[in-house]
Amino acid sequence: QVQLVESGGGLVQPGGSLRLSCAASGRIFSIMGWYRQAPGKQRELVATITRGGNTNYADSVKGRFTISGDNNKNTVYLQMNSLKPEDTAVYLCNAKFVIGGTYWGQGTQVTVSS
Numbered sequence: 001q002v003q004l005v006e007s008g009g010g011l012v013q014p015g016g017s018l019r020l021s022c023a024a025s026g027r028i029f030s031i032m033g034w035y036r037q038a039p040g041k042q043r044e045l046v047a048t049i050t051r052g053g054n055t056n057y058a059d060s061v062k063g064r065f066t067i068s069g070d071n072n073k074n075t076v077y078l079q080m081n082s083l084k085p086e087d088t089a090v091y092l093c094n095a096k097f098v099i100g101g102t103y104w105g106q107g108t109q110v111t112v113s114s
Helices: none
Strands: 003-007 010-012 016-027 029-037 046-050 055-057 065-070 073-078 089-097 103-104 108-112
Touching: 003 089, 010 089, 016 029, 016 108, 029 065, 029 073, 046 065, 046 073, 055 065
Parallel strands: 010 108
Antiparallel strands: 003 016, 016 073, 029 046, 029 089, 046 055, 065 073, 089 103, 089 108
């Protein structure tokens, strides 16, 4: 059974930092990443990383967020610095696997507020 276990969300002050984690069990990932969705808005790409280490970022987070991976743990991380209120959203992990299939995590809430 494929499971994506997300952690690291929470409440943080503007300018603060959070690190999100997504651990994939059951299959070896080929591409993993993070999307986010705010209430009333369309889900958008935040960042992705391939198993080989190639990364892609949304323009809105470049220079502030860093995605990284641990192949041994089949896990990706999203280090989020200089957080802004506009970053508030449910962050969802997404994974595509070597043997096929695409799955979503349940989502973790990130709230940036004074």
